[in-house]
Amino acid sequence: MATSCGLKVGPHNLRQDAVTYNEAVQKGIDRQLLLNIVRLRYHDNPSFLDIGVVSASYDFKRVFNNQFETGNTDFPSIGWKPTVGLEYSEKPTTTYNPLTGKGFVEQLLTPIRFDTFSHLNASGWRTDRLLRCCIQRMNNVRNAPTATGPTPLEVPEYEEFIELANIFQELDSRDALHIAKKHDKEGKPYYMLQIERSLADPLLMDHFWSHLELNPGTYEFYLTRHHGRQHRGDEITIQTRSPLGVFYFLSHGVNIPISDEMDGRVTLTTDEQGNVFDWNQVLGNLFQVYTHPMKLKKGCPPCQFVSICYRGTVFYIDDRDLSSKSTFSLITQLLALQSGCPEQPLLTLPIGPSL
Numbered sequence: 609m610a611t612s613c614g615l616k617v618g619p620h621n622l623r624q625d626a627v628t629y630n631e632a633v634q635k636g637i638d639r640q641l642l643l644n645i646v647r648l649r650y651h652d653n654p655s656f657l658d659i660g661v662v663s664a665s666y667d668f669k670r671v672f673n674n675q676f677e678t679g680n681t682d683f684p685s686i687g688w689k690p691t692v693g694l695e696y697s698e699k700p701t702t703t704y705n706p707l708t709g710k711g712f713v714e715q716l717l718t719p720i721r722f723d724t725f726s727h728l729n730a731s732g733w734r735t736d737r738l739l740r741c742c743i744q745r746m747n748n749v750r751n752a753p754t755a756t757g758p759t760p761l762e763v764p765e766y767e768e769f770i771e772l773a774n775i776f777q778e779l780d781s782r783d784a785l786h787i788a789k790k791h792d793k794e795g796k797p798y799y800m801l802q803i804e805r806s807l808a809d810p811l812l813m814d815h816f817w818s819h820l821e822l823n824p825g826t827y828e829f830y831l832t833r834h835h836g837r838q839h840r841g842d843e844i845t846i847q848t849r850s851p852l853g854v855f856y857f858l859s860h861g862v863n864i865p866i867s868d869e870m871d872g873r874v875t876l877t878t879d880e881q882g883n884v885f886d887w888n889q890v891l892g893n894l895f896q897v898y899t900h901p902m903k904l905k906k907g908c909p910p911c912q913f914v915s916i917c918y919r920g921t922v923f924y925i926d927d928r929d930l931s932s933k934s935t936f937s938l939i940t941q942l943l944a945l946q947s948g949c950p951e952q953p954l955l956t957l958p959i960g961p962s963l
Contacts, residue, residue: 646916761878786801787800787831805827894932912927
């Protein structure tokens, strides 16, 4: 009977398990990324595991046996005991590869390529989010450069860059901001920032030229790597962060339990008056990681998007915090692009007086 039913578990399992394993892998990647961001806030070493092969084998057996028994000599008898059964087993296998070695370290420490930034910008990410996460300096405007490593003791320089990022976002929302890829006479690619004069607000452009120390009335700018020299009047020099620098920067958005601060487990940044600096001023509307005591409700934070347990505390991103979730998704794509995108050089301008 079992044989004649033609029962097949393969197609059914494939439909169900493909989604289940996909969700498990994604959750694992998210939790690992959050764990490493939290580790950096505590000055602990990050560690990454790459999920290699995820496989599952299924074993389904139908059993049908006949068993005959005979009685003893005093009571002769013959008995028939049929046995029908089904045996099912699932054997999932997952391989993990520690990401170590020179290649991976270089990937983490190499500054973000401008091609990577350009691809993310073209795919629809907010300009201000990209600038604040990926860029450390534009001309002489600095974006908390001391925050790209372990927590600094002194307050970083950041306010002017946030204003500049907001100007870029406003221009972009007016569809006045465009990044164009061009080629020089030798065929080498370079990038230009073009601003549509008719769509740009004049007052906004005054602030734009002033912050970046550019020639007023100019609407096309060469995008070059930061070279340590005085930039030209039509040039925007850019210094990008490395992926590890981005992680360190975002780690300052991790809210630390008061007990850990009092015990000296993290560095506290202080201002000139000796007051503890609130890093929410830098990352408050960009990226936030909240804490939840493990002893409350069995360590289950409310409305969690992703959470990890570390040092006796639950750290999590709130599912309702859409800005933090977007930033978290951005750095996931950033890592993928950084490892797979070929380098394209930016234009190198000759040394000369500002135009």
